Amino acid sequence: MVEFQTLEIPEFPKLTHNITWFARALRKAGLPIGSGRVIAAIEAVRVAGFSKREDFFWTLHACFVSRPEHRAVFAQIFRLYWRDPKFLEHMMAMLMPAVGGVQEERAANAGAKRAAEALLDGVQREIPDVPEQEGSEIEIDSSLTTSTEERLRTLDFEQMNTEEVAAAKRMLARLKLPVQPILSRRSKMDAMGRHADWRRTMRQAMRQGGDLQKLARKSPRIRWPNLIILCDISGSMSHYSRMVLHFLHAVANQKGAGWAKVYGFTFGTQLTNISRHIATRDVDAALAAAGSEAQDWEGGTRIGDCLHAFNRDWSRRVMGQGAVVLLITDGLDRGEPSQLGQAMRRLHLSSRRLIWLNPLLRWDGFLPKAQGIRTMLPEVDSFRAGHSIATLEQLAKEISRPDDVGEKHRLMAALGE
Template identity: 65%
Template sequence: MPEYAPLELPENPRLAGNITHFARALRRAGLPIGPGRVLNAIEAVTAAGFTEKRDFYWTLHACFVSKPEQRSVFAQIFRLYWRDPRYLEHMMAAMLPAIRGVQEDRSAQAAEKRAAEALLNGAGADVDLPEDEPDGTEIEIDASLTMSNEERLKTLDFEQMSTAEMARAKAMLSRMEMPVDPIASRRTRAANRGRIDPARTLRASMRRGGDLRDLKWKTPKLRYPNLVTLCDISGSMSQYSRVVLHFLHTVSNAKGAGWARVHAFTFGTRLTNITRHLHQRDVDAALRAAGAEAQDWEGGTRIGACLEAFNRDWSRRVLGQGAVVLLITDGLDRGDPQVLERQIERLHLSAKRLIWINPLLRWEEFAPRAQGIAAMLPHVDAFRAGHSVASLEDLAAMITRRDDVGERDRLLGMLPD
């Protein structure tokens, strides 16, 4: 990735120059903005005019934002860029929550770090914060009781990570393992001890004229279950889904992990099988191919209809005996809750274990108030968070434990009778 010089405010600010500079920051944050859009924005502001900040915001929004997922990045960069000439200090405050006096301690909002990073572009280390604010409030950096960088990164929400932090988190996930214990099957094999094998014992005695001299023994054959993942790629889940698929790529290519096969499906408005792409050795190429095949990425959500398609077309093919199913979704479905409940119940009956991973569990105030969540919750074996590296580590450690239910029982108690 090419290096860019940090952005600087024009010495003699002009509206056209500032809009151009603002568009560069949006482009660095990932919005596809070319010179044509910049010219359209300047002409639109000139033609429409504005009497307050709200009019200016929505005029630029109409020119630069073309997808729902771009709104949060646009909002954060607009807030940081147009607030006042000392925006670098404010951005540093947003990126360092331990700085006192600039803002309250809080977690960064979604896309806030990426927005600040697009403006600072690595210049944070070179920016000198003033010793005193105009109102006399001292800025102090509190280094006490801080965690190591790795431990802090493990607990950081994927949605709040900067580009560099996300790269480090993916590197950590590429080293993680998710082993599984084998399952005793109904088929048996010869052994020196275990259960008596009547058939082999009788055959051996007949070779000796009916003399029952030695007993033959057998023990169950061991086999490994399939891991099947159904991953929600709608707009509210896209960032989490990309990280989970990165982790699944590691699991599917790990040697000796124990899973018979790893199957992956994405769903938004339709169901897509991306299993074959995860077997590519290069993770970037695998996810790029998977994203190209899943045409409904960052679109709407039809969980019930997509689960119905999976149950009808794929469940018998991939849900062998002992299969573990990971359902990654926030459960926010606009469809008929009765259809959703019927399909999640069928999926639960077909799987050995159904684990629901929901990033919304990162909120302490989370409650199963949405109809879709209330319909799905009674039909899962475990309900766990999946918003950070630490939560995925916990999942890898608990995935085959039958007694682990996560937050399911606690949240079931919140449902109305």
């Protein structure tokens, strides 16, 4: 465990100003902080004291953080504002465009990017002067000159800042996930039907003394499948899960899409049914209630245990005949591979189609090297990416195609090598 050093805090008036400015940066980064919380934080620091950095961190954390998804942003802004004297240089580096053809080896995570924009609000950012060398040219990232909406379609959810996340949520609310009806073996009376209904024809003839006057016809009944979404909310998936849940809410409250019912479940270390929450019309209220219901946000991953719990407790209630299952997870399981494989086989047999959305497919050359992915992949019908709006739009186009397999064939071939 890291030993925290004594924190040097200026006199109380300066501390009050710093906490207020810190709260303003958090609010800019998306945390719902009002003046009441700022006053409570100042009073809490006065009562608790600030002899240790750890005490100071958790005191402010208790006052300002109310949702699991805000922990990463709070920790990033706290580290840069209260601990790192050169936070401005770090933030400028995160937001600086690529110069001289040198690209970032690793993109900044979502928490760091939102923290950078919050702390540098109003700061003028300029492209640094680079000495021109023979045979070289300066390349400037021109993504800001393209259409914002078009760029957001292909932008990774994890790399979006606060404004981009808000815009992406509005785009997700407009997405549709239509489904084709399923032809049942049951039939209904239809004067223009393609098949003759001999039973009804004979009953009508018996009413007329055996005189066959008209040939009754019939057509197959149609039924609409249920949509089941199993969403991983572990630490590695939390940001993608929040965006997918916005998409799920739009699908659940969409009229005329064709789904009989939409059920939502989250899992990390335990399985949580959030179906009644996503049926709420207000998306913010729905996701807030779902977040409070699921107690394992940003925790570990027990995919096999959670799928076993779904098969045991919920499968017969919600699957029905012809249900389509969307499994959103990166497949990085910490449980026993044998139990995971058995749970996946049971889930596959119970569903009409099992579609796996994995954000790890955003990486070029992705291969199923993790044991969990190798165990789950043979048991799905389709394996697709799920890290951007464009991938969800592609899912909407392909979800009704029984021959769609996504990247499964390519990765199964890699497994055989």
